Amino acid sequence: MSRIFFVLGKSCSGKDTxxxxxxEKKExxxxxxxxxxxxxMRVGEENGKEYFFVxxxxxxxxxIEGKIIECRDYDTVYGIWSYFTVDDGQINLGKDNYLYIGTLQSYMEMTKYYGNDVVVPLYIEVETGERLSRAVKREREQSNPKYTELCRRFIAxxxxxxxxxxxxxxINKRYINGDLDKCISEIVETIRKI
Known part of the structure; x- marks a missing residue:
């Protein structure tokens, strides 16, 4: 049976990494x-790689076409930003296993759409102070830092x-990202077992 391995966690928990x-792990x-x-788009992002930017x-x-699987709207200091998943042919459950990244809300909607037996959560956790430190560091690297939006996301x-x-x-299993290599090893072992 095909699976969708769903990476989720709070902002700056290391889920993108x-x-x-x-x-990239071909095996x-x-x-x-x-x-x-x-x-x-943020600095360094490409359309169709991190997201499709529309x-x-x-x-x-x-x-209107009925292609939205799930959609989350965020009322940011820059206006409404939507993040969503589209039934656009990327997923063929009879053929492959997949990797997706999203929020808790999007995970729940994906499980409703595809089923609990198909969507496997990979929930990443990091100590709160460490996450905040990472968030500030990442925002400083942007050409136009948006600290107010960082704070809104963190609180949300x-x-x-x-x-x-x-x-x-x-969600019963948590992957603690205090040591990135150890966290990744645990996740890879989970995927291999399934």
Whole structure:
């Protein structure tokens, strides 16, 4: 049976780094699924690689066509940014195993759409102070740092990833990212077993 290995965690938990590693580990043979967003590209991002970057008109068109699997809207200090998953042919469950990255909400919607037996959570955790330090460092590297948005995301994560929400999502296993190599090894072992 095909699986969708779903990487999730709070901002700056290392999920992007872990996602990239798993994607590049050829022996796992995981196909990636690229999500969509209406937010602007960050420095170093490429359209179709981290996300498909689209405007609000394209999002509305996809909604009308019934292709949206899940969509999350964030009221940022720069306006509404949407992140969403589209049934656009990237996933063929009879053929391959997949790798996806998203939020707790998007994980829950994906499990509704594809089923709990198909979507496997890879929940990454990092100590709160370390996450904040990483977030500030990453934002400093941007040509136009958005510290207010960083704070909004950080606070929103505390609400979104409350323990009751994690339990409600049925997530029992956590991968602690205090030591990146150890965390990745644990995740790779999980994928191999499944």
């Amino acid at each position: 872990i996602f990239r590693y798993l994607k 796992l043979n995981l196909k990636t699924v690229v999500g969509y967003t209406t937010r602007p 405007d609000r008109d394209e999002l509305e068109k996809l909604k 994560d505390e609400e979104d990833f409350k323990e009751e929400n994690i339990r409600k999502a049925g």
